[in-house]
Amino acid sequence: MRATASLSILALTGLAALSTAYAQANKAAKAPPANEIRYFTYLSGLADDRADVILKETRQSGKLTAATLDVCFPVPGRSERTDRFVLNLSVTGEKLAGKTQSQDDKLPITVDLTRKPNGKTFDFTGMVTIGDTMSEIASSETADTSEKEFQEQQASDDTIVSTPDDFTEVSPEALAVKVTREAVADFAKGLRGQPVQVALYGLIASCAELRSGEQVLHLTVDPERAQDTLTKLRGQPGVIAAGWTDGTMDMERTLRFPAAGWREGGKLNRDKIANAVATALAKALPATLISSAWNDVTGELKISLKRPSAVVPALGLTEAITVTALAAADKPGGSDHLLLWVGSPSIETVDESAGPKLNIDENASGNDEESLSLNDNQTLNALTQAFDAQRWDAETSSWK
Structure with a gap:
């Protein structure tokens, strides 16, 4: 009897197991396909x-x-x-x-x-x-x-580096601040009257920013005030991140030189730097210096020069040349080296002769007058010599 009962129990157990396995298999077979x-x-x-x-x-x-x-x-x-x-x-x-x-x-x-x-x-x-x-x-x-x-x-995020090791990847005057979209207007209002330049395109939300709910504003500031400006901005309502970003400086046109002799009272000796840049440019072009002035908001140096135009000598035309430069420490927090970026000179041909003037449209010709009348590499070499500076080697990503 016990043997018969045991066999019955085993049979029932086996049937139950088979029934469970069948139910599970059937359930798996009926599972909806993945989305x-x-x-x-x-x-x-x-x-x-x-x-x-x-x-x-x-x-x-x-x-x-x-x-x-x-x-x-x-x-x-x-x-x-x-x-x-x-x-x-x-x-x-x-x-x-x-x-x-x-x-x-x-x-x-x-x-x-x-x-x-x-x-x-x-x-x-x-x-x-x-x-x-x-x-x-x-x-x-x-x-x-x-x-x-x-x-x-999908587009990648804007570059915002809070503490860069140096200014080879980001620019010392260029700041980026990521703000929640609902805080953008009040944040921008807080910049009124401040020595900061705001890029208009950053005030207009992109499609990616409309979707993320976060907006990046781009600011330009004197590099010597950049660190203090960032400290202040990071404490504003709605600010998610703030740091340096891409800006004016491109390494091909940037020089690096020892800071000794170019600072006074812990700050850049701007008069000395402006005089050295203007003198080197005037000699290299050659041209006559008209003026040089620093922008108190952006920290940029604007140099104006002029020289006779060789296009049609009999007309006595003049080339008005403008060069923009920027000087800063080569890393945040101060350094024993400085950077000097010098933009490509812009040239406008004008008639400064007495009496009626010749109205000149430089855009009407396919000739690139600027490339014909200016050896840009010559000006960079002259500045390198004047500041005893290094140039950036793109192949090795180092100064030489």
């Missing part, structure tokens, strides 16, 4: 093809189950500024539709699209209305991309 995410980044006709479009689709077994349209567009009548809307579209067969309002200006948005497969691509037709402006969509053979491809195409 596939695909992106479209263009819809022909939307905002006269000036919109930045992200149409995100969710598919199961190739069937569209959800769609979100994210569009950044020029504000109607104010093309220098952009706005944005994000809309979860209703999906009914081939129809994609929905209504919302824009992020900043609260413009009414209506979307009514038809989506049809076309081989490996898709055709989109329909209407998108932004405020009172209607766009007719006729986007044929529109290709989609994978999640991985889409992420690789």
